Amino acid sequence: MNAIKPGIRVFAVALLFAVGTALAQTYPSKPVRMIVPFAPGGGTDVAGRITAHFLGERLGVSVIVENRIGGSGAVALESVARATPDGYTLLFSSADAMIAGLVLRKNLPADTLKDFVPLAGVGTTDFVFAVNPKVPVNTIEELIALAKSKPGALRYSSAGMGTTLHIMGEMLKFRTNIDLLHVPYKSGGLAANDAVAGHVEMISTGVLVILKQIEAGQLRALAVSSDVRSSLLPSVPTMTERGFQNFIAMSWFGVFSPQGLPEPLVRKLSEDVAAVAASPEFRQRAAAVGIGGRILVREEFGRYIASDLARWHEVIEGAKIKAD
Structure with a gap:
């Protein structure tokens, strides 16, 4: 029995990869939902709708924005974390829901670092x-x-x-x-x-x-508080310029999938979102609402989030900040 188990594991991995590859080749065959954790009209919603528009054009199907409001983003995060990881439910979020909620609130229904796959960061504000x-x-x-x-x-x-x-x-x-x-x-x-x-x-x-x-x-x-001067306020200095070292605070925006999305689909969606975010049309629309900065893909985006989490956590612990 023990001699067979490694072979079974290899077969299972190969089967999962084959299924994922097949899904990626036929994906998408229906509209995609993009869950936004804040109300319509806010910064995250506006950025999400711009992303959904151009991603839909690239995928060839409608990407429909759904605003799931409540719990400072927790309702939306839980909804996506529990969704079937098939590429048809995505999360568009900012740092507020994914970072601030995690470090400020106990017993959250979803974990930023464990329950989601960071596909790509489309910019910062x-x-x-x-x-x-x-x-x-x-x-x-x-x-x-x-x-x-x-x-x-x-x-x-x-x-x-x-x-x-x-x-x-x-x-x-x-x-x-x-x-x-x-x-x-x-x-x-x-x-x-x-x-x-x-x-x-x-x-x-x-x-x-x-x-x-x-x-x-x-x-x-x-x-x-950005690392460089804002293009919208070029005459205003950064905190670092004024002598406050490592005083960096920005919000980022990005697209996530539920954990468990097959690797071929992760790769495809990461590439698609990054390509959308790099397009001149997207950058122009995004710049008009104050979004710029680098595009971060997959592992690089994940490392950025982890680093951001550590920086916010240091401040929250040191200043003894509580959400309630």
Whole structure:
């Protein structure tokens, strides 16, 4: 019996590979669902719909976006993790659902690193610290000095508890030993409105969310947290430029499948998503909504996520951040 088992295992592996190859050759034969973990109209939804449009053109079938809202992304993640791994249910997500949720919340129904196959990252979006013009600061250093002179008096808004934008604000507090009051909102737009109105002094948000307000002089940008300057705000320095080493905070967007997708289909979909993201048409549409950066495929995308997770986890543990 023992002599037969290795042969059975080899046969099973060969059979699975053959089945996967056959699936890849006939895939897709029907529309593909792309699950998005946030509401229509938000940044992740817009990026997902752009990706779905061009991926559908490449595959030759409709790629239908479904918004599964709830649990800060947990509902969508669980739905995809439990789906049949046949290539007809994909996840389009940002770092908020895949990273922030994992490190902030216990007993999640799905594990970012174990339950999904990272197919490709299609781009990143830049974050920025900005203040109401009435706040008497023009640089991030001046803001830190003001905060130290008035502990707990300055408020900053974000798109919600447990989001990467919230964690970025806490990273600033943790790294500079200042005391800021976090004021969470249900969306980036609401957070921006109150920063413009002066109900909070500062905002931690995506560049595109407040670009028009910055250009109109309703908000003053102090620094971006990306590794290089934002193409949308080329005159605004990075945190690294201002002397804050390794202060990198961005959101990425990418496509995932449930764990268990046959290797030939993983390879095909990874190549298809990467090709879509590299196309001039996609890059133009993506740039218009503030998405740029490198395209990351498969293992490289997985390593990037793991590195991102470690960086956020360090801040969350050090600053003792809780989502609730």
